[in-house]
Amino acid sequence: MLHKEISGLATSMQLGNKQVIETIGTLKQRIVEVETELKAEIERVEEVYNEKLEPVLTTSAEHSTAIKDLETAMKKMSEVMKRMKEVQDRVSGQLARMTDKCLDLEARSRRQNLRIVGLREGKETGMDPWEFTANLLKQVFKLSEKPKVDVAHRVQRAHSRPGAPPRQIIVKLHDIAALEDIMKKIPFATNLMFEGETVRFFRDYPAEVAKKRALFTKTRLILKGIPNLRYGIIYPAKMSITYKDLERFFIDPEEAFKYAQELTKDIKG
Incomplete structure (x- = not known):
């Protein structure tokens, strides 16, 4: 009796193990199928991604090239502008000197x-x-x-x-x-x-010089007639004001006018 029960149990276990093995095999097969499907889906997604990314990468590469070209052009332009500035400064200096010479020649002719x-x-x-x-x-x-x-x-x-x-x-x-x-x-x-x-x-005087000298007119008017005070305009347009032993020189007409106002106020008390 006991022998029969043991035999029946062994038979049942064999049958159970067989089912487990079959189940494991099925799971393995399903895992392989899922893995294959996932690989296929990943490849499909990669293909779509690559298709969409390729124009972006191409455009980005073109932009990078364009930016590099612009940077190169900007460097060259900067060098050109620097040389132009140097030339401009040199020409401006020459023009200023020539203008001064022309004005001097005109003044000498007059x-x-x-x-x-x-x-x-x-x-x-x-x-x-x-x-x-x-x-x-x-x-x-x-x-x-x-x-x-x-x-x-x-x-x-x-x-x-x-x-x-x-x-x-x-x-x-x-x-x-x-x-x-x-x-x-x-x-x-x-x-x-x-x-x-x-x-x-x-x-x-040349017109340019005459205009500059005329700017001191209002200063001369308030200084006119003050005792012990001398004033005059030195060529081309620099005003001198001398009171007693103090002599001052002015190129700026407004500074000369302010000084004259203060000086006359002090003299007149």
């Missing part, structure tokens, strides 16, 4: 010139302009003899309209010493008249 302001238009009509201006200078400044005049003419512009100021007269003296003699008399002369007309006399 060294013997005198401007006569305020003389009525047509006053010299019918007379030799050289003789007329020589007589004018001799009479106004009470010279011992007439100065020799090389050139004399009105400024080159349209005739003055009725009521407008008369055109100035430019006079070129033959002898610069004669011009300097006249210029020394001007500061001490008041109300200069010629045949009943008030006239004024100025050096003939």
Whole structure:
């Protein structure tokens, strides 16, 4: 009886082991199938991914090449701009020097010139302009003899309209010493008249220089008439102000004006 039971149990176990083995085999087969399916799906996904990524990589590579080309071009452009800046600075320096030389040459060509302001238009009509201006200078400044005049003419512009100021007269003296003699008399002369007309006399400066000197006019006006004070404008446009033993120089008209205001305030108390 016991032998039969043991035999039956062994038979059952054999049958159970067989089922387990079959189940394991089935699982292994299913694992292989799943693995195959996963590999196939991964390959499909990789293929799709590669298809979509390829244009991106190509575009990225093109962009990288373009960026490198741009960087190279920018470096070359930077070098070109640097060379251009050097050339520009050199040319600007040369232009400034040439401008200064031209202005100096123009000023030198005017060294013997005198401007006569305020003389009525047509006053010299019918007379030799050289003789007329020589007589004018001799009479106004009470010279011992007439100065020799090389050139004399009105400024080159349209005739003055009725009521407008008369055109100035430019006079070129033959002898610069004669011009300097006249210029020394001007500061001490008041109300200069010629045949009943008030006239004024100025050096003939280039327009550029004249404009710069004119900027000191308001400073000169507030300094005029103060005792023990001397002032003047040194060529081309530098103002000197001397009070007692203190002398100051100014290139900036506004600085000169502020100093003049403070100085006159201190002097007048």
